[in-house]
Amino acid sequence: MTAAPQNTKAGAEKIAVTVSAVVPLNDLVTRFEFTRPDGAAFPPFSAGAHTVVEMRDQGRTRLNPYSLMSDPSDPSIYAISVRRDDQGRGGSLFMHRNVKVGDAMTLTYPVNLFSLDLRGRKHVFLAGGIGITPFMAMIAQLEQSNGNWELHYACRSEALGTYADQLRSHYPNKVHVYFDDQNQAIGLEDLLDGQPLGTHVYVCGPKGMIDWVHTTAAEHGWPSENVHSEEFLAPQPGKPFEVRLCKSDITIQVGEHESLLEAMERCGVDAPFLCRGGACGQCETDVVEADGEFVHRDHWLDDDDHACGKKIMPCVSRFVGKTLVLDR
Amino acid sequence: MTIQFNKETFRDDYSFRNSDWAIKRFPFPFHEDSYMYSVNMEQHRGGPPGSVYEKRFDVDEHYLAEMEDRAIVLAEDPLRCQSLPHMTLAGWDTLELIMTCKSEDYPDLFELHRDGKRWRWVNKPMGIDHSFTFLDETTLPCGPLEYITRQTQGDFAVLDQRDEMLWMDAGTVTTQADWSLDFDIGMNFFEWHAPVPMAHELGIFKRALKFLLNVQQGAPARRLNWTMTVNPLLDTSPENYHKWGIQKTTLTPENIGAKQHLRVELQTFFRLPRSNALLFPIRCYLIAFQDIVSVPKWGRRLHRVVRDLPDELATYKGFIANRPMMLDYLGQYDDGRPTSPGIWPDLETEPPLDMGR
Numbered sequence: 001m002t003a004a005p006q007n008t009k010a011g012a013e014k015i016a017v018t019v020s021a022v023v024p025l026n027d028l029v030t031r032f033e034f035t036r037p038d039g040a041a042f043p044p045f046s047a048g049a050h051t052v053v054e055m056r057d058q059g060r061t062r063l064n065p066y067s068l069m070s071d072p073s074d075p076s077i078y079a080i081s082v083r084r085d086d087q088g089r090g091g092s093l094f095m096h097r098n099v100k101v102g103d104a105m106t107l108t109y110p111v112n113l114f115s116l117d118l119r120g121r122k123h124v125f126l127a128g129g130i131g132i133t134p135f136m137a138m139i140a141q142l143e144q145s146n147g148n149w150e151l152h153y154a155c156r157s158e159a160l161g162t163y164a165d166q167l168r169s170h171y172p173n174k175v176h177v178y179f180d181d182q183n184q185a186i187g188l189e190d191l192l193d194g195q196p197l198g199t200h201v202y203v204c205g206p207k208g209m210i211d212w213v214h215t216t217a218a219e220h221g222w223p224s225e226n227v228h229s230e231e232f233l234a235p236q237p238g239k240p241f242e243v244r245l246c247k248s249d250i251t252i253q254v255g256e257h258e259s260l261l262e263a264m265e266r267c268g269v270d271a272p273f274l275c276r277g278g279a280c281g282q283c284e285t286d287v288v289e290a291d292g293e294f295v296h297r298d299h300w301l302d303d304d305d306h307a308c309g310k311k312i313m314p315c316v317s318r319f320v321g322k323t324l325v326l327d328r
Numbered sequence: 329m330t331i332q333f334n335k336e337t338f339r340d341d342y343s344f345r346n347s348d349w350a351i352k353r354f355p356f357p358f359h360e361d362s363y364m365y366s367v368n369m370e371q372h373r374g375g376p377p378g379s380v381y382e383k384r385f386d387v388d389e390h391y392l393a394e395m396e397d398r399a400i401v402l403a404e405d406p407l408r409c410q411s412l413p414h415m416t417l418a419g420w421d422t423l424e425l426i427m428t429c430k431s432e433d434y435p436d437l438f439e440l441h442r443d444g445k446r447w448r449w450v451n452k453p454m455g456i457d458h459s460f461t462f463l464d465e466t467t468l469p470c471g472p473l474e475y476i477t478r479q480t481q482g483d484f485a486v487l488d489q490r491d492e493m494l495w496m497d498a499g500t501v502t503t504q505a506d507w508s509l510d511f512d513i514g515m516n517f518f519e520w521h522a523p524v525p526m527a528h529e530l531g532i533f534k535r536a537l538k539f540l541l542n543v544q545q546g547a548p549a550r551r552l553n554w555t556m557t558v559n560p561l562l563d564t565s566p567e568n569y570h571k572w573g574i575q576k577t578t579l580t581p582e583n584i585g586a587k588q589h590l591r592v593e594l595q596t597f598f599r600l601p602r603s604n605a606l607l608f609p610i611r612c613y614l615i616a617f618q619d620i621v622s623v624p625k626w627g628r629r630l631h632r633v634v635r636d637l638p639d640e641l642a643t644y645k646g647f648i649a650n651r652p653m654m655l656d657y658l659g660q661y662d663d664g665r666p667t668s669p670g671i672w673p674d675l676e677t678e679p680p681l682d683m684g685r
């Protein structure tokens with residue numbers, strides 16, 4: 001059926017916002033708070049959701065996902081915390097250097113790829129560094145509903161322990177902080193062994209930490225459904241390559257410092273996406289022809305898909321070789 | 329327009345009728361002269377004014393009668409509404425979504441006044457004016473899902489989303505086409521779809537699930553499904569099969585035009601913001617064969633679809649035994665002329681029936 005004209009848009013619905021506060025938290029991390037220019041309430045969101053922030057950086061559009069870390073029960077603001085990455089692709093630097101109170105920006109509606117399992121009798125949060133942000137919202141949500149939770153938070157040093165003091169003083173019995181520079185580490189094995197039945201574990205942090213938690217939990221007999229993780233991959237630079245997009249009938253060049261998805265967008269192709277981090281599946285694209293090697297970096301396709309070379313996730317994956325033709 | 333609500337029944341004397349208005353806006357489900365299962369999803373963002381696709385939750389002339397029928401079913405069988413303990417938040421999400429949409433889309437019928445967590449809900453057609461505290465169950469007469477779905481047409485399945493899968497963990501189901509919430513509760517997307525023929529082999533459910541897992545807040549989707557029902561029965565549940573199954577044998581060439589109904593479900597999909605669950609409203613529209621054939625294009629097309637439908641589907645949909653009689657009846661309204669593409673009645677442009685061959 002077609003009951004209405006369909007204008008399928010790439011990405012989630014958008015929200016116009018005004019930057020209402022810029023709060024430096026330490027040397028690396030700054031919190032950005034947003035309100036709506038018309039004073040309206042924000043759409044409610046569930047803890048663990050992220051928003052994609054649209055940045056206008058000198059004629060170039062950057063789209064970076066950040067976890068919403070404000071209290072989900074407060075519809076008056078959305079907040080994110082951004083870690084400055086001096087080696088990164090520039091999005092976090094743009095946020096730190098260019099974004100000021102009063103600026104007009106655009107966010108997407110919340111998208112949740114890291115939600116609480118509401119059946120959980122207990123929720124154990126494992127955060128590494130800036131991975132603390134989704135847990136800020138989860139903690140607020142569980143506090144509202146008298147949920148049972150505890151947090152284990154590893155940071156580099158006291159000086160870089162974003163929100164560590166605040167969390168410890170609010171919830172002294174539930175929050176455990178570990179500082180790398182004091183040789184403190186999460187005692188994961190004991191922690192996992194001591195949990196009651198029906199506990200869910202959530203991890204957000206560097207890739208090494210996520211893998212460590214999944215592996216250790218599996219070794220200790222935890223069902224995989226009880227272990228949740230979120231990792232946003234940032235697209236990695238790589239050698240430039242050429243792609244033919246057969247539906248759009250154009251050939252485009254993907255530069256060293258842009259993703260295939262970004263290159264398509266730059267050339268005016270309305271390609272679908274949600275997370276831009278290899279996790280949601282929305283950007284999945286069929287390969288029509290390929291002569292070369294894929295550099296698959298997503299979490300979405302399975303190993304078979306990766307091996308057979310019939311699909312690619314343009315938000316994070318690349319290609320090295322002679323010819324690549326995509327059905328887009 | 330203001331809606332005149334019908335006084336009518338979906339049981340016993342079956343006084344249910346569609347007005348001319350309801351016939352013209354009926355969601356005829358066939359966009360071409362044949363039918364096969366497909367991943368027929370599209371965005372749910374309005375439609376032509378007056379159509380059933382225009383509003384997020386369509387309210388029509390059957391509203392009050394359908395709500396009375398639901399109350400009867402729930403009184404006889406409370407298990408038609410269930411919510412596993414972790415789904416209460418999704419129930420509040422559902423209540424918030426429906427109250428917000430209805431008060432915005434039908435301001436003359438519904439009002440929602442919010443003062444922080446103190447909410448006042450006015451449902452004028454049903455004579456309800458109720459103040460309660462959002463997220464506080466003790467201020468409602470029943471759970472939030474039951475409360476709002478007793479005031480909203482259509483069945484509701486509420487799906488929890490975990491581990492890249494949907495789970496039927498709550499719902500209100502009193503107008504269903506032969507499936508049971510009590511049986512399906514706790515099942516996953518592939519488990520509850522297990523009885524459907526052919527679609528698994530076509531890969532439809534795998535693709536449909538992928539689509540649904542990615543339905544986003546603020547961007548609802550919809551699709552149509554259909555089956556056949558003898559007598560305008562809303563409650564064709566397995567629980568009551570002994571009551572309605574036998575009615576299929578009462579069809580005669582004389583009464584088929586009035587008794588045989590095409591049953592169309594407008595299914596919509598909404599991401600729920602606080603729980604991240606998926607809401608699946610299944611709105612049932614019934615139309616008698618004699619009313620369908622009053623639209624020449626629909627009469628022609630329905631005949632061809634029923635005639636050419638694979639046996640597996642006619643069996644699953646429960647009308648294989650009556651198909652010959654249906655074809656005898658519908659054949660009178662098919663003059664073999666081509667039909668225009670699309671679902672709309674096209675009354676002005678499609679030629680009248682010409683059987684004088």
Ligand code: HEM
Pocket residue numbers: 365366367368485487494496506507508512520521522523524527532533536537540551553554555606608644645
């Ligand atoms: C999460 C939302 C959905 C729910 C809760 C749901 C539920 C159901 C149920 C309970 C049945 C009856 C099965 C039985 O015989 O017991 C059914 C049938 C079916 N479903 Fe779904 N469904 C959903 C989404 C979809 C989607 C997105 C598709 C897309 C193709 C689909 C395709 C079908 C088909 C083709 C049938 C057979 C219907 C017929 O021939 O009458 N369903 N569904």
Ligand code: FES
Pocket residue numbers: 272273274275276277278279280281282283284298300313314315316
């Ligand atoms: S946009 Fe989510 S996987 Fe590519």
